[in-house]
Amino acid sequence: MSSKDWIEKDFYAVLGVDKAASADDIKKAYRKVARESHPDHNPGDPKAEERFKAASEAYNVLSDTGRRREYDEMRSLFGSGAFRRSARGGGQPGGMPFDVSDMFGGAGGGDRRFGGAGFQDLFSSIFTGGQAGGQAAQRGPARGRDVETEVALDFGDAVRGVTLPLTLRAPGVCETCHGNGAKPGTQPRTCTVCHGAGVTTRDQGAFSFSEPCRNCQGVGTVVEEKCPECHGSGGVTKTRTMNVRFPAGVADGQRIRLAGRGEPGERGGPAGDLFVHVKVRPDELFGRTGDDLTLTVPVTFAEAVLGTDLRVPTLDGAVTLRVPPGTPSGRVLRARGKGVVRRDGQAGDLLVTLDVVVPARLSDEARAALEAFAEQSPPAAREHLDARVRRVS
Ligand SMILES: [Zn+2]
Numbered sequence: 001m002s003s004k005d006w007i008e009k010d011f012y013a014v015l016g017v018d019k020a021a022s023a024d025d026i027k028k029a030y031r032k033v034a035r036e037s038h039p040d041h042n043p044g045d046p047k048a049e050e051r052f053k054a055a056s057e058a059y060n061v062l063s064d065t066g067r068r069r070e071y072d073e074m075r076s077l078f079g080s081g082a083f084r085r086s087a088r089g090g091g092q093p094g095g096m097p098f099d100v101s102d103m104f105g106g107a108g109g110g111d112r113r114f115g116g117a118g119f120q121d122l123f124s125s126i127f128t129g130g131q132a133g134g135q136a137a138q139r140g141p142a143r144g145r146d147v148e149t150e151v152a153l154d155f156g157d158a159v160r161g162v163t164l165p166l167t168l169r170a171p172g173v174c175e176t177c178h179g180n181g182a183k184p185g186t187q188p189r190t191c192t193v194c195h196g197a198g199v200t201t202r203d204q205g206a207f208s209f210s211e212p213c214r215n216c217q218g219v220g221t222v223v224e225e226k227c228p229e230c231h232g233s234g235g236v237t238k239t240r241t242m243n244v245r246f247p248a249g250v251a252d253g254q255r256i257r258l259a260g261r262g263e264p265g266e267r268g269g270p271a272g273d274l275f276v277h278v279k280v281r282p283d284e285l286f287g288r289t290g291d292d293l294t295l296t297v298p299v300t301f302a303e304a305v306l307g308t309d310l311r312v313p314t315l316d317g318a319v320t321l322r323v324p325p326g327t328p329s330g331r332v333l334r335a336r337g338k339g340v341v342r343r344d345g346q347a348g349d350l351l352v353t354l355d356v357v358v359p360a361r362l363s364d365e366a367r368a369a370l371e372a373f374a375e376q377s378p379p380a381a382r383e384h385l386d387a388r389v390r391r392v393s
């Protein structure tokens with residue numbers, strides 16, 4: 001049996017017992033229904049046969065403590081708010097869009113209506129077929145939900161580390177109405193269309209379809225006088241600001257986990273975690289490869305040939321680099337310890353790439369000097385290419 005069946009079927013109603021019925025009551029009720037509807041006593045009566053099957057199915061779940069608990073949790077989830085969200089396709093408390101990231105803690109709110117297990121756990125249970133003993137059956141105070149957010153850091157801040165105030169917006173339960181959406185002093189009344197089930201069933205040929213009740217949007221109750229604070233949604237957007245320390249050397253694309261900085265737990269449960277996705281804005285001068293910073297420095301042909309001392313910037317000052325005579329274009333020089341300082345105190349290097357620049361225009365004097373140089377200059381080492389050219393032409 002799939003979990004979808006669990007959401008759609010009211011096993012208590014099938015057996016004609018109360019939700020709070022004891023195991024004994026359930027057993028008695030099942031025997032009664034089974035006896036009355038048994039195919040042996042009702043030959044050729046398809047309705048009785050259907051009742052008999054439904055009762056077996058219901059008893060199968062309700063007689064197993066673990067499965068009954070899961071069933072109850074799933075029913076309460078879908079009868080009390082989850083459908084309100086999905087049925088409206090965006091009617092999230094606080095006006096925030098409901099999406100997949102919400103389910104996995106993207107904008108977690110301490111929503112008591114989801115009961116003891118996290119929303120995520122319940123959903124994973126639904127999608128995996130709701131095995132007994134799964135996470136949805138966890139007991140004890142609920143852990144707060146994990147929260148994910150994204151932060152853009154300046155290049156230098158990411159290299160050196162920085163503490164930034166982070167503001168998180170998350171849907172939470174409206175404190176004025178405690179989440180039921182009704183004006184204080186009034187109560188939501190049970191929906192008269194679905195009688196509180198939140199789903200309605202429609203028969204079509206051999207199949208019957210369940211869909212969220214249109215009258216109550218799947219909530220099971222209807223609010224007549226709306227809460228002035230949340231306008232009947234039961235949810236509000238809550239804002240939290242906290243200071244977050246980003247360690248030196250944090251890299252673009254990295255995800256930082258801040259244990260216990262997510263949504264607070266319920267009834268004393270532990271808080272969830274905060275996951276921060278880091279984006280690092282590029283620097284106009286420096287690049288970065290792991291713990292090394294990179295920099296490209298243009299040099300003249302004469303500097304590369306004759307050698308020179310180069311003064312180059314680092315992230316925190318400047319250093320002098322020796323360019324030895326006869327340095328080829330593209331050579332990488334290393335300024336040790338001028339890169340990213342790691343957690344162990346060691347630092348990467350600044351890697352300086354020399355780029356020999358060819359001047360586009362020359363003064364007459366420079367041209368004359370260069371022509372004089374060319375006459376004296378040794379030829380470029382391309383005999384091997386010339387040999388090939390002679391062979392093929
Ligand atoms: Zn309210």
Ligand SMILES: [Zn+2]
Nearest residue numbers: 191194213216
């Ligand atoms: Zn309804």
